[in-house]
Amino acid sequence: MKKVVIDGNSLTLEEVIKVARKNYKVELSEEAKKRVIKSRSIVDNIVENDEVVYGITTGFGKFSDVTISGEDCKTLQRNLIISHACGYGNNLATDEVRTAMLLRANALSKGYSGIRLETLNTLIEMLNKGVHPVIPEKGSLGASGDLAPLSHMVLPMLGEGEAEYEGKVLSGKEAMKKAGIETIELVAKEGLALINGTQIMTAVGALALYDGINLVKISDIASALTLEALRGIRDAFDPRTHNIRPHKGQINTAKNILNLVEGSSLITNQGEIRVQDAYxxxxxxxxxxxxxxALNYVKERVEIEINSVTDNPIVTEEGQVISGGNFHGQPMALSFDFLGIAMAELANVSERRLERLINYQLNDLPAFLVKHGGLNSGFMITQYAAAALVSENKILAHPASVDSIPSSANQEDHVSMGTIAARKGRDIIRNCERVLATEILAACQAIDFRKDFNLGKGTKVAYETVREAVNFIEEDVVMYKELEKVQQLIVEGKVVNNVEEVVKVIY
Incomplete structure (x- = not known):
C-alpha cells in the first residue's frame, strides 16, 4: 500500500503531493499517537478541575472573558464550528481540500493541541476513504488562522455541511454514512484545535509552489527554444559571467540554457549575426x-509551516496551557505574496519573448509566424491573450499581506490576509502556464521556418514532445485548442519529464 506516515515533524512537499494528487494513504506514527493521548489527558484534567483556561473553558476572541461550565463544553465546541462556517465563493479543488486535511492532521499529531486520538483518527479516515468536505475558498483573514474554511472542513465530521464522495456532492451526514465513518461529538478544546490554524492558506500555497517549481523549469525550456528560434547568442550564458555574480538561481539558469541548447546549430556566437541580444x-x-x-525561499518557509503547531492555545509537555499567536499567517502571507510576484515575472518576460517571435520588425521570420499573412492571422492574437493574462497578473501580484482589517471587536486587531495571498499566487501560476504554453508553441512554429538545422540536446526533446500533440500551423485553426494541448503537456509534467531524461533542469 502506498502511504505516508505523519509524525508532525518530517512531512515534505513531495509527500504532500503524493497524498493530495496521487491518493496515498495516511498513517499516524506510534510516537505521535502517544503524544496526542498525553496532551488530551492534560485537557481532561483542566475540565475536571473546573480551571479557567482560554479556549478550553472560556469563549473565543472577544468572548475570552466568558467562562463556560464543564457541562456546556460540548455545546461550545459545536457552536464554534457551525457559527464559524460562513465561507463564500468557489469551492476549493479536491487536491487543495486533501492537502488541508493532511496538514491539519499533521499539526495535530505533534501533540500540542489537546485533541482526542479518536477525533484525529476520524479526520485521517475521511482523508483515506475520500470524504472531501466542501470548502468555499473565501472568508479567511489568515488570523486567527483559517477559521471559516477550516470550519467547513469539520462540518461533515459532525454530520453537517457537505462533502464530495465518489464524485458526488452529498450532505456531510450521508457522505460519512456511505463511507462507513462514524460522525463525532466534539468535546472541550477540540473545535478550536481543528480550526485555529493556517492549513488552508498553506495547502493552497504549497500546491501552487509545487506547480511553480515545475513552471520555472518550463520557463528555461521555453526560453531555450525561443533563443534557438531567434538565433540567439550563447556568450551571455558563459559561466564566467555568472560566477562573478553568484546568485544560485542565476548560475543554475545559465547552466540549464547551455545544457538545453548543447549541439544546436541555430545558436550563434557574439558578433556572428549581431553583437547583443535584447534583455x-x-x-x-x-x-x-x-x-x-524566491521559490527556494518560499519552499523553505512552507516546509517549516507544514510541520508546525499553528493553533492556540497550546498544551505543553509540562502540562501548561499557553495562549499565544501561532495561528497568525504572516510568515505565509509574505511568502505567498513573494511566490505570486516571482511567478508573475516569469509570465512577463515570456510574453515579451513571444512578441519577439511574432513581430517581423524584431526578427527575420514571417509576420505572426504564418504563411500567407493577411489571409491568415497566425499567432497575432495569441500575443493579445498572453498580454491580457500578464496584465491581470500585475493586478493579482499586488501584495495581500500589506492589508489588515481588525476583527472580533478589535481583540484581533492585525490579520495577515495570507489565504488571499495564496489564492492569488495560485491564480497567477495558472495564467503563467498559459503564457509559457503560448511561447513554446510559437517557438516551435518559428523553428519550423528555419532550414537545415540541428536543435539542442534538450530543446530537441521539448520540440518533439510538442509536435507529438500539435502540428505546424499551416493556415489558421481554432487556436485555443492548440494552446490547451500544450498547456496540458506542461501541467501533466510531460515536457519537463521528457527533457529531463536527457538533460537535468535544475532550479
Missing part, C-alpha cells in the same frame, strides 16, 4: 534566476 534573451539567467531564488 529578454540576454538576461534570462538574471530574470529567471531571481524567481528561482
Amino acid at each position: 529578454t534573451l540576454r538576461c534570462i539567467p538574471q530574470i529567471h534566476g531571481a524567481s528561482k531564488d
Whole structure:
C-alpha cells in the first residue's frame, strides 16, 4: 500500500503531493499517537478541575472573558464550528481540500493541541476513504488562522455541511454514512484545535509552489527554444559571467540554457549575426534566476509551516496551557505574496519573448509566424491573450499581506490576509502556464521556418514532445485548442519529464 506516515515533524512537499494528487494513504506514527493521548489527558484534567483556561473553558476572541461550565463544553465546541462556517465563493479543488486535511492532521499529531486520538483518527479516515468536505475558498483573514474554511472542513465530521464522495456532492451526514465513518461529538478544546490554524492558506500555497517549481523549469525550456528560434547568442550564458555574480538561481539558469541548447546549430556566437541580444534573451539567467531564488525561499518557509503547531492555545509537555499567536499567517502571507510576484515575472518576460517571435520588425521570420499573412492571422492574437493574462497578473501580484482589517471587536486587531495571498499566487501560476504554453508553441512554429538545422540536446526533446500533440500551423485553426494541448503537456509534467531524461533542469 502506498502511504505516508505523519509524525508532525518530517512531512515534505513531495509527500504532500503524493497524498493530495496521487491518493496515498495516511498513517499516524506510534510516537505521535502517544503524544496526542498525553496532551488530551492534560485537557481532561483542566475540565475536571473546573480551571479557567482560554479556549478550553472560556469563549473565543472577544468572548475570552466568558467562562463556560464543564457541562456546556460540548455545546461550545459545536457552536464554534457551525457559527464559524460562513465561507463564500468557489469551492476549493479536491487536491487543495486533501492537502488541508493532511496538514491539519499533521499539526495535530505533534501533540500540542489537546485533541482526542479518536477525533484525529476520524479526520485521517475521511482523508483515506475520500470524504472531501466542501470548502468555499473565501472568508479567511489568515488570523486567527483559517477559521471559516477550516470550519467547513469539520462540518461533515459532525454530520453537517457537505462533502464530495465518489464524485458526488452529498450532505456531510450521508457522505460519512456511505463511507462507513462514524460522525463525532466534539468535546472541550477540540473545535478550536481543528480550526485555529493556517492549513488552508498553506495547502493552497504549497500546491501552487509545487506547480511553480515545475513552471520555472518550463520557463528555461521555453526560453531555450525561443533563443534557438531567434538565433540567439550563447556568450551571455558563459559561466564566467555568472560566477562573478553568484546568485544560485542565476548560475543554475545559465547552466540549464547551455545544457538545453548543447549541439544546436541555430545558436550563434557574439558578433556572428549581431553583437547583443535584447534583455529578454540576454538576461534570462538574471530574470529567471531571481524567481528561482524566491521559490527556494518560499519552499523553505512552507516546509517549516507544514510541520508546525499553528493553533492556540497550546498544551505543553509540562502540562501548561499557553495562549499565544501561532495561528497568525504572516510568515505565509509574505511568502505567498513573494511566490505570486516571482511567478508573475516569469509570465512577463515570456510574453515579451513571444512578441519577439511574432513581430517581423524584431526578427527575420514571417509576420505572426504564418504563411500567407493577411489571409491568415497566425499567432497575432495569441500575443493579445498572453498580454491580457500578464496584465491581470500585475493586478493579482499586488501584495495581500500589506492589508489588515481588525476583527472580533478589535481583540484581533492585525490579520495577515495570507489565504488571499495564496489564492492569488495560485491564480497567477495558472495564467503563467498559459503564457509559457503560448511561447513554446510559437517557438516551435518559428523553428519550423528555419532550414537545415540541428536543435539542442534538450530543446530537441521539448520540440518533439510538442509536435507529438500539435502540428505546424499551416493556415489558421481554432487556436485555443492548440494552446490547451500544450498547456496540458506542461501541467501533466510531460515536457519537463521528457527533457529531463536527457538533460537535468535544475532550479
